[in-house]
Each structure stands twice: as C-alpha cells, then as structure tokens.
Amino acid sequence: xxxxxxxxxxxxPLLISELMTLGNDDPGAGAVSVFIGKVRDxxxxxxxxxxxxxxxxxxxxxxxxxxxxxxxxxxxxxxxKVLIVHSTGEVSAGEASxxxxxxxxxxxxxxxxxxxxxxxxxERLPVWKKEIF
Amino acid sequence: MTAAVTVLFxxxxxxxxxxxAEDFKAGDTTELRRQILERYxxxxxxxxxxxxxxxxxKEDTGLKGNDIIAILPPFEGG
Numbered sequence: 001x002x003x004x005x006x007x008x009x010x011x012x013p014l015l016i017s018e019l020m021t022l023g024n025d026d027p028g029a030g031a032v033s034v035f036i037g038k039v040r041d042x043x044x045x046x047x048x049x050x051x052x053x054x055x056x057x058x059x060x061x062x063x064x065x066x067x068x069x070x071x072x073x074x075x076x077x078x079x080x081k082v083l084i085v086h087s088t089g090e091v092s093a094g095e096a097s098x099x100x101x102x103x104x105x106x107x108x109x110x111x112x113x114x115x116x117x118x119x120x121x122x123e124r125l126p127v128w129k130k131e132i133f
Numbered sequence: 134m135t136a137a138v139t140v141l142f143x144x145x146x147x148x149x150x151x152x153x154a155e156d157f158k159a160g161d162t163t164e165l166r167r168q169i170l171e172r173y174x175x176x177x178x179x180x181x182x183x184x185x186x187x188x189x190x191k192e193d194t195g196l197k198g199n200d201i202i203a204i205l206p207p208f209e210g211g
Contacts, residue, residue, distance in 0.1 A: 037211050054210075057143055057203055060187040086210055098211050118211070126184075126203075127210030128144030 005065040006056055006088050010095035011036075019083055019099060029080050029103035031110035035118050037098030039091050047133040051092045057126040061086070068120045072102070075116065078109035082117060086127055135160045136196040140169060144206040149175040157202075162193040165202060181206045 007015065016036065023029050042049045069082040080103045087097040100117050104110035135158045142150050150173045159165035162183055170176055183190045184203040196202075 055143065055147075056210075057141065057184075057187075057205070060184060060203065063187050122211045123208070125210040126143065126205055126208055128206065129209045130148075 003058060003062050005061050005084050005086060006058060007085055008089045009087060010091045011085060011087055011097065011099050015085075016096065016099060019085065019101060022083060023081050023101070023103040026080055026103065028105060031104050031107040033102045033104075033107075033110040033114035035098070035100040035114055036096050037118075038096050039093045041093035042131075044131055044133075049093060049131045049133060051090050051132040052097065053090050053130045053132055054086070054088045054097060055128050055130075056086065056088050058088075060126045064124045064126065065121075068117060068124060071120065072113050072117050076104065076109040076113040078105045079113045080104055082113070084117065084121060084125075086121070086125060088127075090132065135164075136198045136200060138165065138196050138198075138200040138202055140165070141201065141203040143204060144209070145179045146176060146181055146204040146206055149173065149179055159196055161195045162190065162202070165196065166193075169204070176204075179206055 039052050065084045072082050073079050083101040085099040091097045102110050102114040137158050140157055141154050142152055157168055182205050184205055186201055
C-alpha cells in the first residue's frame with residue numbers, strides 16, 4: 001500500500017479479507033458495516049469502459065482521510081474503528097476501487113457512520129479518474 | 134514580495150497542461166492564478182480549486198517560499 005489509505009491497483013478479495021480482520025481484536029464491536037465500491041462497465045459516447053485509471057494527491061489524501069475518520073468518530077459516539085482504502089492506478093470493470101469499514105458497538109451507528117464516511121470520501125478525497133476504453 | 138512556490142497539477146489540469154509540477158514566483162494566489170492561466174490558457178476551460186500546503190483554500194491568500202499549491206479539479210473518487 002502507498003500509505004494507509006491508498007493501494008496501487010484494485011482492492012483484491014485477499015486484501016478485503018485481510019482488512020476485515022482488523023476489527024477482530026475488539027470484542028466490544030458488535031456491528032461491522034462494510035461498503036465496497038466497484039468500477040462499472042458504463043458506456044460513454046457509445047464506448048464501453050473497460051477500466052478506470054485513478055490518480056490521487058497522496059499527501060492530501062492522508063490528511064483528509066484522517067480528518068474524515070476523526071469527524072465520523074466524533075459524530076457517532078458508538079463507532080470504534082473506521083477504515084478507508086482507495087485505489088490508485090488501473091482498476092478493471094468489476095474490480096473494487098474503494099473499501100470502507102466501520103465497526104461500532106451496535107448496528108445503528110455502524111450502518112449510518114459507514115454511509116456518512118462514504119459521502120465524505122466522495123466529497124473530500126482528492127482522487128481523480130480517467131476512463132479507459 | 135514574491136515567493137518561489139511549487140504548483141502541482143492533478144486530474145484534468147494535468148491532462149490539459151501535460152505537466153505534474155512546475156515552479157512559479159508570485160506574491161499571492163491571485164497573482165499565481167493569473168500566471169498559471171497565462172502559461173496554460175487551456176486551464177481556463179477546467180473548473181478547479183486551489184490547495185495550499187494540503188489545505189483547500191476558501192479565498193485568495195499570500196504566499197511564502199517553498200509553499201506547495203495544488204490545482205484540484207472536482208474530485209472523482211469512489
């Protein structure tokens with residue numbers, strides 16, 4: 001991984017399973033909510049997207065992700081852990097490019113905080129994409 | 134007073150200028166923006182915000198030596 005929040009290429013099923021073990025050391029976390037964003041095979045001007053090329057402002061991603069995590073934890077008191085991982089480089093249609101995991105004591109804050117984290121990632125993470133046809 | 138600063142280009146701004154980073158000399162972001170658009174007129178077609186040392190700017194501000202300014206088109210993550 002390039003830093004705690006960025007990984008080169010797709011977020012593989014193996015990495016996803018490794019990331020999901022990161023909450024296992026906390027028996028007080030009774031709820032885990034996960035969002036996985038994948039590249040869609042959209043058609044743009046009659047051309048089929050086969051992959052996206054992601055680029056990022058690495059140093060600012062780190063700062064913004066840390067700030068998002070801090071904000072989510074202070075807004076949802078039951079939240080215990082927040083993970084954000086985004087791809088850079090090429091990710092093919094059908095592969096994962098974003099992983100968010102929130103652990104909390106109970107389901108309500110886990111699910112709501114996961115959605116809130118996702119919206120903040122879309123709004124604040126300095127990441128760009130370019131379609132590959 | 135002018136300051137030597139580094140400008141980083143991202144997303145469509147990088148596509149349009151064909152450059153990732155370039156040095157400029159300017160006293161504030163108003164002057165810097167003018168110089169950048171003069172050197173790369175194509176950027177006039179790109180919507181972007183500026184970040185100063187990794188912090189998004191809400192208004193124009195003064196610059197000091199070694200500041201890092203980033204040209205940030207709308208984010209497209211997720």
